Amino acid sequence: MTLAAPSTTHAVQSQSKDNALTVDNVYKQFGANDAPVIAVDHMSFDVRQGEFVTVIGPSGCGKSTLFSIIGGLMGDYQGQVRVGNEPINGPHPAVGMVFQEESTFPWRNVIENVAFPLELNGIGKAERHERAQHFINMVGLAGFEKRLPSELSGGMRQRVSIARTLVSQPKILLMDEPFAALDEQTRLLLGDKITQIQQELNQTTLLITHNLTEAVQLSDRIVVMTYRPGRVKRIIDIDLPRPRTSDVVSSAAFGKYVAEIWGDLREEASRGMADSESHAVKDAARG
Template sequence: MDRDGIRIDNVSVVFDTPAGKVTAVTDIKQHVPHSSFVSIVGPSGCGKSTLLAVISGLQDSTTGLVRVAGRPVTGPDPSIGVVFQEDSTLPWRTVEENVAFAMEMIGTAKAERRQRAKDAIELVGLGGFEMSYPSMLSGGMRQRVALARTLAVQPEVVLMDEPFAALDQQTRLFLGAEVRQIWARTNQTIVFVTHDISEAILLSQQVWVMSYRPGSIIDVVDIDLPDERDASMVSTPRFNELQNRIWTSLQAESMRGFRQQEAQKKVAT
């Protein structure tokens, strides 16, 4: 197996809209090494989710190319798993059936998918809830089901698009710690999109900061904190230094975006 991870080579995405062409992301060239954990932060509307969609094969790039494990990404692929922000559980299926769903779609043999579903459910801490339905679970537990469904396919890469955004802070911290533990055990490559700077620092080995639209990578911050992390780390001097560096870049881009939007409103009126 190629251990090159994810290579993003000069990717740009331009959308056709009624108002004309809109460049969502522009000229992004980055490398995510195999088995690493990278988070992406940026102002709202900067193209974070668009970039993740290109990596997943759900969105074509206008220019450039993405390679995963040395292979060009030309469309959705079982080797690339995605966990979305929205609740994606199927209400008429049990936890076990939800986790097995993606494997059914790619034709995994019944006995194998049952075992892999069982293993993934245990991995995310839902053992004992196999026969429960989503309506019986909390929001955090339903997100664990979605994560288990992705992990059961055994992808090389896991992409997470603000998976905890709708959850309370305590649940976010707990699930973030679980995701980091799962990553340490599976050695998968993870790219995680978030608006929360503290979450990005606690989870990641590296944080990419994106500019306002058209989105580009304006800073790459290596997170040189100990591997063993918990919420108490947010009060340490080094954590604060990293947070301030990222916030300074984000604040400048958010203000630029605000001014640009205000200028566009004046032109429209």
């Protein structure tokens, strides 16, 4: 059962024609049937064409499981994920994934990393480098084409991953906490870059995160998840003006949204923390 609260400002539109992505009643459990761990509990929401939606929830709420399901990396779940009207079964070319962990290929330089998906499609070197260069410029890495990932900062490497995903021109950009390992200032600046790219390409984007500031800074809508089992607690429209930059974080409206979402998340995060502590106590007792 979905726990969408009455205050939900946006109804789930799983049948809408302009949906780029629909998550329809998705349920996933791990472990044996006698002691199951329900990671995702009948979640439903949609992402419209050109929209930036963020799924936010406390650690351990099933966000990454949802990311893997939508990206087609995890099977054996109930419900349906659709790209347009097409149910997806495994990785779909319309969905481009950016991972939480650093995922550049260390043995390839920047341009070879970005051009990698084009290489797989058999596109000639000159053309793939030309197309890769466009996205390298877009993420602000012009001049670093020949550098190896080991010669770049964490933020730059993550931008390489984003450019590599964008080069395939996916309909939907799916990102799992791509800035989790970065400091707050870099995170805000990369947020600006993402907003700029999203607006330039009118890129439908689904971001999974636990970071409140990031979620409000970037999103048109935010799906708040409950802590275990992961359900939709609330979907909130973010009515902040676009084009948007990181300057928005100093506005009163921004603070209001952050406070509102934190109000929803506080209880879930507390449950998560209590759960972790109880596990730690049990583990310690077991020795």
